[in-house]
Amino acid sequence: MVPDGVPVSELVSLTPPEQVARTALARAKAAARARGLRPGQPARGTAVSSGAAPGPRDPQPLSVSAGRLARDLGWEPGLVVGDLVHRWAHIVGPQVAEHCTYESFEAGLLTVRASSSAWAANLRLLAPAMLARFDEALGPGVVVQIAVLGPAGGHGFGRGPKRVPGRGPRDTWG
Template sequence: MTGAGDDDALLPAPTAVPDGVPVAELIDLTPPEQVARAALARAKAAARARGLRPGVTPSRPVSSGSAPGPRDPQPLAISAGLLARDLGWEPGLVVGDLVHRWAQIVGPQVADHCEYVSFAAGLLTVRASSTAWAANLRLLAPAMLARFDEALGPGVVVQVDVLGPVGHGFGRGPRRVAGRGPRDTYG
């Protein structure tokens, strides 16, 4: 253990101050302007290290107090939509919404004679129940696109491809019909 006398040995010996001489002249003091310039230089260096530049406003949003801001709690619909967008689920959600609301979007009469087949990259493929309905749906495609824009958002469905009916395969087997066989409709 060191005693109290050891700490006194570390301090410089007091010097005598002549009478009438200010203490500031005896001690070499840094002028206040130089201290201020050094502090400003340190503050600028710290700001540069954090990525801040003169004249550029910080990217942190300014809170106005009572107005809603981005850090406030958001409704679940907005939060779920942002989550779906960030995770890349939007195309699957659009297809699910389209299939779920198919009769509501295209109308009950069209929904009775037309079914959803696939949707990829803005191309909606549907299958008609007969060749007559397939021809009718090809003529109604622009009106259907307008309904899809209203229901799903603009530019989600950009083209409608209409397929005809699929019949039974009578081409093989013991009961095969010779000749052309049935052609038009199976519904």
């Protein structure tokens, strides 16, 4: 509605939707004729029947269709992260999973957090073996680098009324 109460359709003559659709169809047919295509004829260079070998017109397994859909919609990175988080303990092993948690994954860089500085040092040494396991489990080139972080937070020894001066136990506590 226009502010003075008169509908827009009375002020402007609109093309009926049927006419717009007919015009678009006529343009598409003309473009196809210009390329040499005729209705009812197969496109040049395509087989009429699929034959003995599988073709694009044959039924596809659901995994192929779902994979193509995920790739076309850009979901693959999120699916890889979900698979990585879900199978974390299986991929890295139960002992490493007990002392190492997933933090983030972005552009091939996997960031993990160790439970102590000693485990962080061990994980840095185990990085090449872990990369091989990720290649085996998730596919080659998905995880290309591993960043290992030390333990998070801590006990906050520098705060409170009973604060003890000095360096304190740092991140090796626990």
